[in-house]
Amino acid sequence: MKSSRKTPTMADVAREAGVSPMTVSRAFKSDAYVNDETRKAILAAAERLGYVMDSMASGLSSRKTGFVAVTIPSVNNANFADTIRGLTEGLQEKGLQVLLGYTSYNLEEEERLVRQLLTRRPEAIVVTGGKHTEKCRAMLENAGIPVIETWDIPSDPIDSVVGFSNAEASAMIVRHLVSTGRTKIAFLGGDTSRDTRGFDRRRGFTRTMEQLGFDATRLTEAGPPPISMREGADAFSRLMQKWPDTEAVVCVSDLAGFGALTECQRLGIDVPGKMAIAGFGAYEISDICVPPITSVDPHCYQIGMLSAQRIIDLLSDADEETTTSQTVLEPELLIRASTVSTS
Amino acid sequence: MKSSRKTPTMADVAREAGVSPMTVSRAFKSDAYVNDETRKAILAAAERLGYVMDSMASGLSSRKTGFVAVTIPSVNNANFADTIRGLTEGLQEKGLQVLLGYTSYNLEEEERLVRQLLTRRPEAIVVTGGKHTEKCRAMLENAGIPVIETWDIPSDPIDSVVGFSNAEASAMIVRHLVSTGRTKIAFLGGDTSRDTRGFDRRRGFTRTMEQLGFDATRLTEAGPPPISMREGADAFSRLMQKWPDTEAVVCVSDLAGFGALTECQRLGIDVPGKMAIAGFGAYEISDICVPPITSVDPHCYQIGMLSAQRIIDLLSDADEETTTSQTVLEPELLIRASTVSTS
DNA sequence: AGCCTTGTTGTTATCGATAACTCTTGTTGC
DNA sequence: GCAACAAGAGTTATCGATAACAACAAGGCT
Numbered sequence: 250m251k252s253s254r255k256t257p258t259m260a261d262v263a264r265e266a267g268v269s270p271m272t273v274s275r276a277f278k279s280d281a282y283v284n285d286e287t288r289k290a291i292l293a294a295a296e297r298l299g300y301v302m303d304s305m306a307s308g309l310s311s312r313k314t315g316f317v318a319v320t321i322p323s324v325n326n327a328n329f330a331d332t333i334r335g336l337t338e339g340l341q342e343k344g345l346q347v348l349l350g351y352t353s354y355n356l357e358e359e360e361r362l363v364r365q366l367l368t369r370r371p372e373a374i375v376v377t378g379g380k381h382t383e384k385c386r387a388m389l390e391n392a393g394i395p396v397i398e399t400w401d402i403p404s405d406p407i408d409s410v411v412g413f414s415n416a417e418a419s420a421m422i423v424r425h426l427v428s429t430g431r432t433k434i435a436f437l438g439g440d441t442s443r444d445t446r447g448f449d450r451r452r453g454f455t456r457t458m459e460q461l462g463f464d465a466t467r468l469t470e471a472g473p474p475p476i477s478m479r480e481g482a483d484a485f486s487r488l489m490q491k492w493p494d495t496e497a498v499v500c501v502s503d504l505a506g507f508g509a510l511t512e513c514q515r516l517g518i519d520v521p522g523k524m525a526i527a528g529f530g531a532y533e534i535s536d537i538c539v540p541p542i543t544s545v546d547p548h549c550y551q552i553g554m555l556s557a558q559r560i561i562d563l564l565s566d567a568d569e570e571t572t573t574s575q576t577v578l579e580p581e582l583l584i585r586a587s588t589v590s591t592s
Numbered sequence: 593m594k595s596s597r598k599t600p601t602m603a604d605v606a607r608e609a610g611v612s613p614m615t616v617s618r619a620f621k622s623d624a625y626v627n628d629e630t631r632k633a634i635l636a637a638a639e640r641l642g643y644v645m646d647s648m649a650s651g652l653s654s655r656k657t658g659f660v661a662v663t664i665p666s667v668n669n670a671n672f673a674d675t676i677r678g679l680t681e682g683l684q685e686k687g688l689q690v691l692l693g694y695t696s697y698n699l700e701e702e703e704r705l706v707r708q709l710l711t712r713r714p715e716a717i718v719v720t721g722g723k724h725t726e727k728c729r730a731m732l733e734n735a736g737i738p739v740i741e742t743w744d745i746p747s748d749p750i751d752s753v754v755g756f757s758n759a760e761a762s763a764m765i766v767r768h769l770v771s772t773g774r775t776k777i778a779f780l781g782g783d784t785s786r787d788t789r790g791f792d793r794r795r796g797f798t799r800t801m802e803q804l805g806f807d808a809t810r811l812t813e814a815g816p817p818p819i820s821m822r823e824g825a826d827a828f829s830r831l832m833q834k835w836p837d838t839e840a841v842v843c844v845s846d847l848a849g850f851g852a853l854t855e856c857q858r859l860g861i862d863v864p865g866k867m868a869i870a871g872f873g874a875y876e877i878s879d880i881c882v883p884p885i886t887s888v889d890p891h892c893y894q895i896g897m898l899s900a901q902r903i904i905d906l907l908s909d910a911d912e913e914t915t916t917s918q919t920v921l922e923p924e925l926l927i928r929a930s931t932v933s934t935s
Numbered sequence: 936a937g938c939c940t941t942g943t944t945g946t947t948a949t950c951g952a953t954a955a956c957t958c959t960t961g962t963t964g965c
Numbered sequence: 966g967c968a969a970c971a972a973g974a975g976t977t978a979t980c981g982a983t984a985a986c987a988a989c990a991a992g993g994c995t
Contacts, residue, residue: 391642
């Protein structure tokens with residue numbers, strides 16, 4: 250904050266370079282007609298003055314802010330962080346910048362956040378999940394920009410979707426566990442409807458268990474999201490008190506799964522001998538812990554990348570008839586030593 | 593993207609409510625003189641039209657964008673995520689919004705990012721670390737806004753600082769390990785100068801070891817940041833091959849520390865009996881793994897909160913003479929079972 | 936020669952909101 | 966009874982950039 254003199258404007262650069270402001274404006278966009286030497290002189294003048302473009306003014310005039318708004322439930326989550334990375338990198342080449350906000354797994358907070366983000370006039374908006382408050386949904390529908398719902402497959406999508414079936418992810422795990430001969434299987438987490446994705450995973454669990462004719466009532470709550478490792482461990486402890494003969498546990502995330510694993514270590518329960526543990530999210534921890542935990546990889550980075558791609562497509566042929574599209578990713582089951590013996 | 597009609601403006605709301613645009617503008621800021629009934633009518637009109645304010649235009653006119661730019665090395669890091677949470681929450685009440693970007697631990701990337709962020713005319717900027725390219729530093733100095741450097745204590749700060757001594761964090765750990773009778777202590781990670789904070793931790797290690805008269809040469813590289821659990825495990829493995837009699841290892845982060853712990857489990861090395869492990873960052877994993885890992889808590893959330901506070905102070909009395917201030921936090925040593933026997 | 940095209944630059948109006956000012960009307964204080 | 970002031974609303978100019986159009990030179994084509 251040392252220099253308190255006013256920030257130079259394009260007009261200042263124009264004066265310094267002896268051209269009109271419009272020419273300066275052109276010099277800063279690579280595609281426009283500007284003589285090479287003129288451009289060089291202008292960029293030199295800008296450099297001398299320490300000029301930095303004002304994207305806000307530019308956006309107002311051109312009606313293109315260069316923002317893509319993104320909401321995620323939590324910043325402190327490696328899965329969502331990967332999606333953000335995919336988005337940021339996918340949008341970079343088009344000069345689009347991610348404007349991020351988090352909802353703390355709260356739909357009211359999402360509504361507030363979406364309103365705030367829309368005041369920035371983003372060119373597109375990416376939201377996590379397919380469930381929103383009524384007002385929030387209305388705002389998204391009327392925003393007049395591409396809307397992408399991710400990490401889910403909403404039954405009644407607003408616009409485009411880049412997601413996967415959380416229920417199917419659970420189903421894959423259940424079928425795998427059953428194939429290893431286990432039938433007394435419990436589910437840990439995903440109890441509240443705040444984390445709709447966790448809730449879907451739980452529903453996928455009960456549905457699949459019922460379809461296969463097994464007891465689908467071993468459900469343990471672990472508190473509101475985000476569910477920490479500690480909460481996973483505590484929930485597992487309660488689970489074992491209530492149903493001591495449980496043979497396997499499907500956890501709403503790898504973090505809860507790892508918590509369960511540590512509890513097994515403390516209780517002296519052999520994994521996978523006495524207890525199989527499966528998680529979700531393909532977090533690094535699930536791959537490196539001892540034993541590594543069977544998990545499902547939802548391809549978080551891909552979700553971001555594909556969303557970015559979709560946005561770029563939608564923005565480029567904005568005139569053409571836009572058919573709302575669904576991109577459905579296939580989660581990948583990663584079978585690891587926590588559910589199969591490594592002998 | 594269903595409705596393609598133009599987004600309503602303040603003038604539309606004014607027409608709908610039968611007042612002038614200026615009155616609408618006033619109605620949206622709580623402090624201005626507007627008759628209660630007029631305001632109610634205006635807000636109702638806005639609601640009817642689905643009007644959402646254009647912050648970009650507002651910012652251009654009032655010269656207050658409501659943005660605070662923030663750069664962090666990586667989004668996928670619980671420590672920085674906590675700092676972001678602290679910032680976001682601290683700034684919320686003043687209506688300031690965090691505009692986030694990540695540098696991938698790369699100073700050139702930081703320069704590019706800072707330039708991009710400054711085009712959004714933030715009212716303040718928070719950067720992680722005290723090392724920047726020359727151009728980046730110049731941009732920050734000339735931006736004419738408060739600059740806060742965090743997570744570090746630069747020798748030549750640009751403006752304000754909210755940080756802690758990474759070197760001292762290592763020193764605390766070394767002194768603790770020595771107090772438990774160990775002297776053959778190694779350091780894992782922090783090798784490149786890309787992660788300057790990790791590098792500082794390593795320097796703090798060597799300096800303290802030398803001061804105490806012990807061998808400070810057991811340094812193992814773990815590749816460029818961010819260092820994963822896997823890389824921590826691999827580095828630990830190499831470490832044990834090179835110096836098999838090592839009694840303790842100080843890791844650049846808890847993630848690397850946990851990697852080392854898993855390697856001990858695989859190799860059958862008893863922790864803390866044969867090997868003590870210490871990390872950094874107070875990540876949840878260090879608290880819940882078996883045994884829990886001794887760590888240092890840098891109070892990430894506090895860093896964000898205090899930075900937000902500092903920004904609010906600087907923005908409120910912008911006229912007054914601003915003395916550049918340093919806020920130095922005291923990292924907290926968390927002694928856990930990975931370095932002390934729990935008998 | 937006259938016309939069209941391409942390259943290069945300038946002029947004017949405008950994006951959507953707000954600062955600063957003006958203008959009323961009603962109220963308070965002495 | 967009148968200055969002084971607060972409340973409430975309107976008018977005008979402006980923030981910093983760009984779209985759209987205009988202007989003009991140089992060169993190619995018919």
